[in-house]
Amino acid sequence: MRSGGVANGAGAAASRPGHEVYEVFVQSSALEPHTHVGSVLAPSAEWALQVARENFARRGTAVNLWVVRRRDIAATPADDGDFFVREFDRTYREVSGYSDNARRWKRFKARAMTMDEVMDDVRGG
Amino acid sequence: MTQTLYTRFMARIERGEKIEAADWMPDDYRQLLLRLIHMHAVSEIMGAYPEKEWVPRAPTLRRKLSLMAKVQDEIGHGQLLLRVAEDLAEPLGRTRDDLMRDVMTGRVKFHNVFHLEAPTWADAGIIGWLVDGAAIITQTALLDCSYGPYARVLRRICAEESFHMQHGESIILTLAEGTPAQREMLQEALERWWEALLFFFGPPEVTASARKMMEYRIRSRTNEELRQKFLSRYVPRIRAVGLRIPDSRLRFDEETGRWTYTEPDWERLGRMVRENDGPKSRERIGLRRRAHEEQAWVRDALVRAGHAAMV
Numbered sequence: 001m002r003s004g005g006v007a008n009g010a011g012a013a014a015s016r017p018g019h020e021v022y023e024v025f026v027q028s029s030a031l032e033p034h035t036h037v038g039s040v041l042a043p044s045a046e047w048a049l050q051v052a053r054e055n056f057a058r059r060g061t062a063v064n065l066w067v068v069r070r071r072d073i074a075a076t077p078a079d080d081g082d083f084f085v086r087e088f089d090r091t092y093r094e095v096s097g098y099s100d101n102a103r104r105w106k107r108f109k110a111r112a113m114t115m116d117e118v119m120d121d122v123r124g125g
Numbered sequence: 126m127t128q129t130l131y132t133r134f135m136a137r138i139e140r141g142e143k144i145e146a147a148d149w150m151p152d153d154y155r156q157l158l159l160r161l162i163h164m165h166a167v168s169e170i171m172g173a174y175p176e177k178e179w180v181p182r183a184p185t186l187r188r189k190l191s192l193m194a195k196v197q198d199e200i201g202h203g204q205l206l207l208r209v210a211e212d213l214a215e216p217l218g219r220t221r222d223d224l225m226r227d228v229m230t231g232r233v234k235f236h237n238v239f240h241l242e243a244p245t246w247a248d249a250g251i252i253g254w255l256v257d258g259a260a261i262i263t264q265t266a267l268l269d270c271s272y273g274p275y276a277r278v279l280r281r282i283c284a285e286e287s288f289h290m291q292h293g294e295s296i297i298l299t300l301a302e303g304t305p306a307q308r309e310m311l312q313e314a315l316e317r318w319w320e321a322l323l324f325f326f327g328p329p330e331v332t333a334s335a336r337k338m339m340e341y342r343i344r345s346r347t348n349e350e351l352r353q354k355f356l357s358r359y360v361p362r363i364r365a366v367g368l369r370i371p372d373s374r375l376r377f378d379e380e381t382g383r384w385t386y387t388e389p390d391w392e393r394l395g396r397m398v399r400e401n402d403g404p405k406s407r408e409r410i411g412l413r414r415r416a417h418e419e420q421a422w423v424r425d426a427l428v429r430a431g432h433a434a435m436v
Contacts, residue, residue, distance in 0.1 A: 041211070079145070
């Protein structure tokens, strides 16, 4: 783990005197997380927000923008896959680990439930 | 040490992994990418000039609005690409100002089509339809580029180009549906642009650097493959709207499955790009220089304001 050089960027040195690289995150609606979309070069955070709006929010919707100085971001190296390695089977954490439920419910003449169906039922009123 | 890094790098390339800006990369990978992306960035910016010339003269308010949106997109694409280029240039000690100054000193080239005149509204239409069409083909061919930052920016650019595609077609369709004078204007514009469009994809020979770029998976198709794609997509549509392509040798060879065409004048058009001596090269570079110099005080003021905010 290191700071000052994020996975999608190079070093932290400004490419223009008095400027810094800011990473840009756009939130497209209040229920969506902020998503990284790219970076801008700007002399201040305030100006980075202006440039980010012009570069990344000309179309579509945006309800919020974040700009973060690249050197303030800590990231895992992009070329180190080991950090995310799965040492053993983790299907016990996932829906796919329980695919036999549907077959077993059949014996009891009932049906397996899904999350989607519960959400539709509860929210649909 | 370098040998091990190189072997590891090539193994990543061959596994189809994306390379990021902070990763180790061979010098020639960096140089090839930088040259490609720098030219791409500058071409987006210089490409806005022929179209911006038509903003004050657009025939309707709607056309004016859409043309302004397009010009803004091209400049925006230039900015996204410059960010990618300057991260690559940083270890070489080159900054954004250097990359922009290279346009004025002729150290970086931009696409041949942006050195040419756009004397009529039909030229603006041909630019929107066929020049953008050709650019879309070369850009989509780079979407699988092994360099992650470039591939991500290209996805955004291509999404916006889909508007440009419709915009260009709309202008052409209006002229093609119009009066005989409008159709004649369109025909004349096509005749002015045809040779330059064929040139746009570059020479058919696969150069050493093109081969290296394929090895590094920066690109995967040759110039000629892309030119053939362009011809297959656009020749039938150009003919469908009743236009005549100014090349009596143009035909599709059923046997080879390829288009044969009269080669553009590689020497003359190549010189235009190398020496910036197209009909509009000097004037547009002059406008770029003026914008760069006259806005220097704004950049300085922003830096001072940024410092003031920090204390």
